Structures are given as C-alpha cells and as structure tokens.
Amino acid sequence: MNQPTHNFCAGPAALPQAVLKKAQSELLNWNGLGVSVMEISHRSAEFQALAEQAEANFRELLGISDEYAVLFLHGGATLQFSNIPMTLLAPGSKAEYLCNGVWSSKAAKEAARYGTIRAVDMLNIDEQGNRSLKDFSEVTRPSNPVYTHFTPNETIEGLRYARVPETSGPVIADLSSCILSEQIDINEYDLIYAGAQKNIGPAGMTIVVVRKDLFEQMHFERSPSVFNYQRQAEQGSMINTPATYSWYLASLVFEWLKEQGGVSAMESLAIEKSDLLYQCVDEDDFYRNPIARKDRSRMNIPFILKDEALNERFLNEAKQAGLVGLKGHRSVGGMRASLYNAIPVDGVLALNSFMRAFKTRYG
C-alpha cells in the first residue's frame, strides 16, 4: 500500500503531514523535558512560552492588532455562538442574524433563547434546488441591531460570502471553516470565532478574537467566569486548564503556515484547488453542485451524483483509491469534499482523476 491517503473530511479534518510527523517525533520527549507536552503544567514556563508564541504567530498570520484580544478557549464554536447572545443581548435590544445555512441558523436559534433577534433569510432556492445568496440590498434588515452575526463560510451547504455586511453595529462572524484560508481585514469585525477542528488543529479548542472595546457592552454577571471574555483575556485564556495538546498542535500548524507563505499563499492555493474541483464537477451533468458560482465555497464542496443509486459505490471505490471522508452531510446527501489548508493540490488532482474515471465506468 504505497498509495497516499487523502482525507476530505469536513471536520475534524486533515492536518498537515509535516505537523503530524513533528508531533510524533516529540511525542515522548517535548522540548527536552523527557515527558510529552500533554503531561506538563499549563502554567509552566515552557508551556507559557509555547502559548505566547502561538498567539503571536496567529496574530501575525491574520494581521491582528493589540486592539483585539485573542483567546484560546474550550467548548467549540457552538459554545461561542451561545455565549455571544448571553453576554451581548440585553433585554430590550435586538440582534441581527444573517441566515444562509445550517450553522448560521443554529446560531440564530440559540440566540433567540436569550433575547430578541431578527433572522434575515439570505438564501434563494429555486425549484431545482439551486441556491444563491441574496444581495444585501435585496433583503430588509433591522436598523440599529446590537450586533450582526453571520457565517462567512457555510460548511454543510458549501456557500461563501465574498464580503462582510455593512451595518451600524458590531460585526460578529463564525469563521470555523474558513479561518486562515483567506486574508481578512480584522478591522471589519468586532468578534470572530472558530472551532479548531477544521483549519487550525484537532478538536477541543476554539479561538475567539474580540475587539477589547466590546467588553464594555458585555454582560458577564450571570454566566460562568470561564465564559467571561474579558477575564479570559486578562488571564491568558487560563482561568482554568486550557486544551493544552490542541493548543500545542495549533502552534505547529501556525509555524507550518508561516513556512508555506502565510495566509495569502493559502488563499491562492484555495482558489486553485477549488477551481480544479469545480471544473471537474461542472464538466457535464454526471456530477452537480447546486450553488451559484459567485457564492461557492472554496473550502467545502458538496456535489451530488445524477444517479444517486451510485452513491455507495462511489464512496467505496473512492476509499479503495485512498480518497476518504467524502460522504456528504446527512442533511444534504451526496458527497462533500473539504479542501482545507492541509489538503495538497495533489489530493485534489487525485480526486479529479478518480471522479473522471468513475464517470467513464458508470456514466
């Protein structure tokens, strides 16, 4: 079995080979300590140095200034989209939620438990099931929302916003599935968050970047201290024990990203890889992606087979060809290939060859 395996899973997702090898090589003896990084105190000088370097590299990769706090927290993206309304949606205020898929809608639903929200349906769906994003000028949006929440990349449907919505209030975004894959201007956002397991590292950690000014508007009185972004910022995200191994692996991913040329290099690669796969899907009607071209994700590419009876066969034969993690989300069906930063161009080329050969056999 010399054939490489390419993992297109949506999350937890592929990590760079070089990172896994490095982690393997120092698993039993990290930093000359004779023990693994998992087995030392998060308050030790060695771990503190790792944590600080990881934060510095992350800030450098995304151009994040000191006006923002960067937090390495537990609880996943789901905890963050629950915590945000708990702390920001005071009685009498109203938040705007732009909804264009499963994750943005879940965030809206959770927020509605704590206060008043306006969920704005951003999706056009035609009779064939083709989807596109509505233009911001096409929808009625609330005036003076306490904040606007949106999900720039919808992981399940494979939809991407090309720009940040204009609004008078703070902009909050769930970047779980696109962080570090494209350049952003952090000044366009007041708070962003991302679960680690797509483009940062293994599951178990979530990065939150929050403009320190926003602390003044936050109500932390009734929630657990570990949910208090300001206190977490003051205490280096270590009010309690952080997810040290996830933090360590993320630090290796950030080093690797810098060696690869940073986020701009990842953005070019993401465009190249997704263009390659969409070309293959669009060739004829054997495969189909239902998203309008202008709104297509570069990270998550769902596609359906014209003959759905071939689904199982497709997945089995793909697996034999070393292409795994291609089963679509249960709510969408079909296939989905996630092309996060760790997926090399070769992986996409291998997938394309397989898809074309499969079409020749069964088309």
Ligand SMILES: *Cc1c(COP(=O)(O)O)cnc(C)c1O
């Ligand atoms: C995966 C994902 C989530 C869920 O993340 P958890 O860490 O499991 O809570 C939320 N939002 C988006 C956009 C995602 O891709």
